[in-house]
Every structure is written in structure tokens, then in C-alpha cells.
Amino acid sequence: MARTEVIKFRDFMDGTWSEPKKKNKAMELLKSVDLIPITLVPLAASALGFPVGAFAAESVTASATQVVAGTTLQILAHALDPITQILVAVSLPVASIVMIGGCFFFMFGNSEKAWSTIQNAGLGYILIQISPLFIKVLEQIGKSI
Template identity: 45%
Template sequence: METIAFNDFMSGSYKKEKYYASKKSKEKSNVGKVIRRVGTSISIPLLLAKPAFAASPTAVPVNAATEFAGHTAMETLAHALDPLVNILVALSFPVASVIIVGGCFFFMIGRSEKGWSSIMNAGLGYVLIQISPIILNMLKDIGSAF
């Protein structure tokens, strides 16, 4: 696709070879200007910048990079459920309290076996939820040992 000025189109000068020769030389001069502008705009910040990677001349082994990436991924996965665990730990006391009070009501209506069962289950659930962060940390340490 070619763009032609309206005056050139109406006068018919776009059909002459002289028009194309002057247009091509004009495009070449514009291309040179653009290249110079882009080149200077790229090179000046690079020349003025402080060298960022010149401090360590030795290369990092590939094994260290993959080990770091694996360790980072393991840490991310290990702590992905921490907010959920923290919410469960925070809610365990109020929920256990309500269930224990409910167990006491079972005593009042004469169903003592159901009352003892609910109180023991609430106590056991509360203790297990409170120690669940410790259990999860132990599993994480065991998994990272291998």
C-alpha cells in the first residue's frame, strides 16, 4: 500500500519516475534519522548506567539455580495453606465451647452418654486443631530432608 499526497494525485506527478526517485531518497534520509535517534536513545542510558552484573565474574552452576527454584517452590507450597490453618486455629476455641455447652444440655435432658461423647469429641478436636501447625511443620521438615 502506498500513500500519495492529494496534490500529487490530482496533478498526476506520482506517475513520473522523478517523483519516485525523490520519494525514495527522502525515505532513505528519514530511515537514517530514525536509526540515529533510536541508536542514541538506546545507547545513552546504557552508557550512563552502573554495571549491574560486573561484581561476580564466576558463573552460577545450573544445579544451584534449579535447587533454588525447587526450594522456592517448596516453600510456596508449604505455606499455601497457612491462612486457612490460622483461621481454623482461631475458630477452634469458640466452636469447641459451643459443642461442650451442647454436651452439657444433653446431660440435662438425660442423655449422658451422648453428652460425654460430644464433650470428648470437642476436646479432642480442639487439641488436634491447636497442634496441627506443629504437625504440618514436622511433615514439611521430613519432606525437605529427602
């Protein structure tokens, strides 16, 4: 039976699975160095009362939060754009078919239902065509608040 090779998905997608594995001398050196004294320096410094840590992290966190919030808002605001574009593209043929169906109601003598069907098809077509405008208006209102 042939041996099956398992490749990590990430390695497969970036193409590194076919390259020969290179030995990283820097990583081997780091593995061989005893890192325990280096990791104890911040603990000892904080025990002695010296301030340890990055003080600029608070300002970076605030700006990072704003960036993430802005990006998330933009992604959510435009998540349904492909669906909206499909509905706008399909609305004319669908409205045409519904209006033709309304005309058949005229032929069968049901003029009330015919006018209602034609009117609803026209109104639905107009609302679907201007729905991207509504979405942009709501997005601008959300940004201003």
C-alpha cells in the same frame, strides 16, 4: 461522545501512564542499524567448527533449578498457613459451643451422647491446636529426605 483512553494495566500500576512519553534515542539508533550481519556471526562460527555459547550455563541451570525447587517447596509448605491460623483461632469458640451443646444433652437425659459430644469437642480442639506442629514436623521430614 468523549474519547476513551486505554491504559495498560502494568503502566497503570507502576504510575508511568501519567508521565509524558520520552523518546529513547538508543532504541531509535538500534532500530536504524542493520542487525543482520551481527546475527549471522554465531551461525557462521558454528558452521566453521568454532564452539559457540556459554559453557557455564549448565552449572547456572543446576543452581537455578535448585533455587526454584526450594522456593516452590517453601511456597507450597506455607500456602495453607493463613487457613491454619484461622482454624486455630476459631477452634476455641467452636469447641466451647459444642461442649455447651453436650451439656444440654445431660439436661435432656441423654448422658451417652453428652459424654461423646464433649469428648469429641475436646479431642478436636487439641488436634486443631497442635496441627501447626504436625505441619512443621512433616516439613522437616520432607527436607531431610
